[in-house]
Amino acid sequence: MLERIKLADLQSKVMTAEESAKFFKNGMIVGASGFTRGGDTKVVLKAVAERAKSEDLEITLFTGASLGHGTDEALAESGALKKRLPFQVDTVLRKNINAGNVLFIDQHLGESAEHILNDTFKIDIAVLEVTEILEDGSIVPTTSVGNNVDIAESADQIILEINTSIPTSIRGLHDIYKVEKYGSRTPINITSCDSKIGSDAIKIDPSKIVGIVFHDIHDMAGDIVPADAATSAIAKNIVNFFEKEVESGRLTKELMPLQCGIGKVANAVLAGLEHSDFENLVMYSEVLQDSTFDLIDSGKMNFASASSMTVSQECYDRVIGNIEHYKNKIVLRPQAISNAVEVIRRLGVIGINTSLECDIYGNVNSTHVSGTHMMNGIGGSGDFARNAYISIFVTASTAKGGNISSIVPMVSHVDHTEHDVDIIVTDEGLADLRGLAPRERALEIIKNCVHPDYKQELLSYFERACAERGGQTPHILEEAFSWHTRLKTTGSMKKSSTESLVS
Secondary structure, three states: HHHHHHHHHEEEEHHHHHHHHHHHHOEEEEEEEOOOOEEEOOOOOHHHHHHHHOOOEEEEEEOOOOOOOOOOHHHEEEEEEEEEEEOOOHHHHHHHHHOOOOOOOOOOOOOOOHHHHOOOOOOOOEEEEEEOOOOOOOOOOOOOOOOHHHHHHHOEEEEEEEOOOOHHHHHOOOOOOOOOOOOOOOOOOOOOOOOOOOOEEEEEOOOEEEEEEEEEEOOOOOOOOOOOOOHHHHHHHHHHHHHHHHHEEEEEEEEOEEEEEEOHHHHHHHHHHHHHOOOEEEEEOOOHHHHHHHHHHHEEEEEEOOEEEEHHHHHHHHOOOOHHOOOOEEOOOHHHHHHHHHHHHOOEEEEEEEEEEEEEHHHHOOOOOOEEEEOOOOOHHHHHHHHOEEEEEEOOEEEEHOOOEEEEOOOHHHHEEEHHEEEEEOOOOEEEEEOOOOOHHHHHHHHHOHHHHHHHHHHHHHHHHHHHHHOOOOHHHHHHHHHHHHHHOOOOOOHHHHHHHHH
């Protein structure tokens, strides 16, 4: 194992996770690797959680995105978490956030590193997963890069987790490039998805390394859920839209660089492309999922760029076991680069992201259930939606057995305004909002995207809002959230039989 520490002076820093946990002090700001379960710290923070069960130890945790292996759960349950940012998906942590026990800062993932660069968050100690330490002290990341570059530079102390389950041949898969501070920033010279502008390792000051912990734990497998009727219909609607864009001359069969949010809808959309006539596809995204590698292996996709890979165990074994085969087909970058608005706009990315709910004018809520309770976070959807060539948001038309309509009069929380949304897709259909004024957008969304159980009531709301209130964006404010209040009191957004008779 010591062969993975090529700077001999550091070999004496090897210790257990429990020993490394002693470096953490109450009130510290901790930076850690990990982006949607890829390349996350796996043992040190869990040892910190154990300490917190019997000691007064509370930290602020800054990562790339979400962690795996129950790390967030362990920290939340032990009381070790005071504040968390910029993203999470853990159910236990989510409950603690919504109960007010843990403070959560929801951030655009492309901008989170800026808060380290401008010293809003000064990292006291970093915990980073790597495959090896090179002769000059540089570190080679594993299956994500995330915010590791800026976390490592900011940190006063660094603890490294060397994951021996990842072969050292992964070196060369990463493109490590650091943006400068505001005022002295130079252009990010990425002109195609396969541009490489940086190095293959993260340069750090070796004197900061206070501990090295070995483990051989695989990344937690991604939740690959088979497509259902709704997600399959959404995928079909998007593929049909792309085909029409090709017919109109606005796209070619190579489309434009693709970005897909994580989850079953994204996987279904990309899987739909595998059996289409599109070819020579490329991706500029945040996370590589199973469907990305399926497209690569089928010959449909030539290259994919991201900050992390989160895949099933089968796909993980396929990729890690044949890493040399994929090195000229994928690249992992810092999220300040994978989500850089400058690059997204230059490349003309087609952004496909999910929403919890949309309203009749195209505003999107991606994060809050009924306007108050955090689900996961905005992630990188805003980075792409605001700057995409085409900004697409997808959602099933209903949820909770049909008791919730995903298209409502007014969203209960706004993450993406109507100005950043071009296309809304549900299993019912697709609304192309480009070039439409608000009243036109409303009719397009109601006609194409709303489930039949809710369509007539939503159309009635819009028509009455136009007649009674008017304006550029007609709303009846005392009714705008009536669907949400009905859900809270009755368990369904549907009108009761009594209400229907009255109306």
